Amino acid sequence: MSQLYGVALTGTGSCLPARVVTNDEFAEALNLDTSDEWIRTRTGIRERRFAGVGETSATLGAAAARHALAAAGLAPDAIDLIVCATVTPDLMCPSNACLIQAELGCRHVPAFDVSAACSGFLYALSVATQFVRTGAARHALVVGAEVLTRAMDVTDRNSCILFGDGAGAVVLSATPVLNVGVRNLRLYSDGSRQELIQVPSRVTPVPPPGPPMLQRLDYLRMSGREVYRFAVTRLVELIQQAEVDCREMGLAGPDVLIPHQVNQRIIDAALEDAGFPKDRVVVNLDRYGNTSAASVPVALDEALRTGRCRPGDTVLLVAFGGGLTWSSAIVTL
Numbered sequence: 001m002s003q004l005y006g007v008a009l010t011g012t013g014s015c016l017p018a019r020v021v022t023n024d025e026f027a028e029a030l031n032l033d034t035s036d037e038w039i040r041t042r043t044g045i046r047e048r049r050f051a052g053v054g055e056t057s058a059t060l061g062a063a064a065a066r067h068a069l070a071a072a073g074l075a076p077d078a079i080d081l082i083v084c085a086t087v088t089p090d091l092m093c094p095s096n097a098c099l100i101q102a103e104l105g106c107r108h109v110p111a112f113d114v115s116a117a118c119s120g121f122l123y124a125l126s127v128a129t130q131f132v133r134t135g136a137a138r139h140a141l142v143v144g145a146e147v148l149t150r151a152m153d154v155t156d157r158n159s160c161i162l163f164g165d166g167a168g169a170v171v172l173s174a175t176p177v178l179n180v181g182v183r184n185l186r187l188y189s190d191g192s193r194q195e196l197i198q199v200p201s202r203v204t205p206v207p208p209p210g211p212p213m214l215q216r217l218d219y220l221r222m223s224g225r226e227v228y229r230f231a232v233t234r235l236v237e238l239i240q241q242a243e244v245d246c247r248e249m250g251l252a253g254p255d256v257l258i259p260h261q262v263n264q265r266i267i268d269a270a271l272e273d274a275g276f277p278k279d280r281v282v283v284n285l286d287r288y289g290n291t292s293a294a295s296v297p298v299a300l301d302e303a304l305r306t307g308r309c310r311p312g313d314t315v316l317l318v319a320f321g322g323g324l325t326w327s328s329a330i331v332t333l
């Protein structure tokens with residue numbers, strides 16, 4: 001067998017749109033039957049960011065990628081692979097990854113998108129890890145970027161209050177040291193529960209009734225309570241499995257947990273069931289809401305930049321969402 005490499009995380013970056021939308025804005029500007037108090041107590045979210053004119057998942061992703069490259073001390077031409085996780089790409093074709101390749105001025109390297117909803121970043125991380133582990137890429141860029149606010153039905157108070165826009169990115173680099181960086185990955189899916197969260201696309205098997213263009217097809221639809229139960233159950237399982245995986249690798253356990261930033265109540269319920277200490281969990285959903293594929297890399301970048309986690313720490317990244325999909329990664333920084 002040819003040589004395998006360690007997959008070190010050498011840089012992180014993020015980019016959030018400047019426009020802050022508070023809970024009160026939903027009730028006032030959007031004339032929605034809700035309140036700041038309801039949203040805060042049921043979700044933990046206080047505000048989120050909305051992409052502005054000219055901002056898309058590709059532009060936010062490219063900006064996050066630039067920060068990650070700077071943190072890694074690499075020029076764009078050092079990158080051998082670009083994988084972007086998104087369910088809100090600028091275009092059906094070409095991929096966001098290609099738009100980011102052009103925007104950054106990377107070489108003519110493989111660039112493609114991965115679609116796994118809120119698990120997307122960890123799915124993309126897994127793909128890039130295989131390239132770096134086997135020596136097919138020396139440095140890989142992994143981006144999670146979304147503008148889900150463009151796909152939300154602002155008349156649906158169950159779902160529109162939950163989401164925000166943003167992008168996060170990491171650089172993975174090959175190293176001869178095997179026990180650093182991405183140590184373990186677990187990815188799962190259950191398509192039989194696809195109807196629980198859907199963003200219908202314009203390329204749909206059933207044409208919409210009525211004249212074209214009058215019927216919007218691409219609003220996010222979600223069964224909130226069922227998704228809530230799914231999220232708590234899978235989050236508990238993933239944390240408990242990761243503790244076993246850590247022990248098998250000779251680690252005491254994850255030092256820090258960075259869960260998908262979904263809902264404070266979901267996170268709290270899972271922590272209690274799994275017996276994981278709350279003070280070792282990174283949460284920023286109060287400021288950004290649920291940014292889908294961007295949520296984990298944005299939280300990781302902030303945690304590193306604020307010293308919430310440090311080089312040497314073993315971090316557990318956990319995500320779950322549409323598909324249904326769920327996933328985890330154990331990463332030693």
Ligand SMILES: CC(C)(COP(=O)(O)OP(=O)(O)OC[C@H]1O[C@@H](n2cnc3c(N)ncnc32)[C@H](O)[C@@H]1OP(=O)(O)O)[C@@H](O)C(=O)NCCC(=O)NCCS
Binds near residue numbers: 034159161162262
């Ligand atoms: C959507 C969610 C916040 C709703 O919270 P909940 O505590 O489960 O609330 P319920 O669905 O039980 O609804 C309770 C009541 O609040 C109402 N309600 C829902 N959204 C509301 C809002 N924004 N403001 C005020 N009232 C609201 C409901 O209509 C319902 O009213 P009713 O009792 O008169 O029918 C919650 O289920 C959730 O977070 N689910 C997971 C969704 C998610 O994270 N999806 C992405 C996964 S990646």
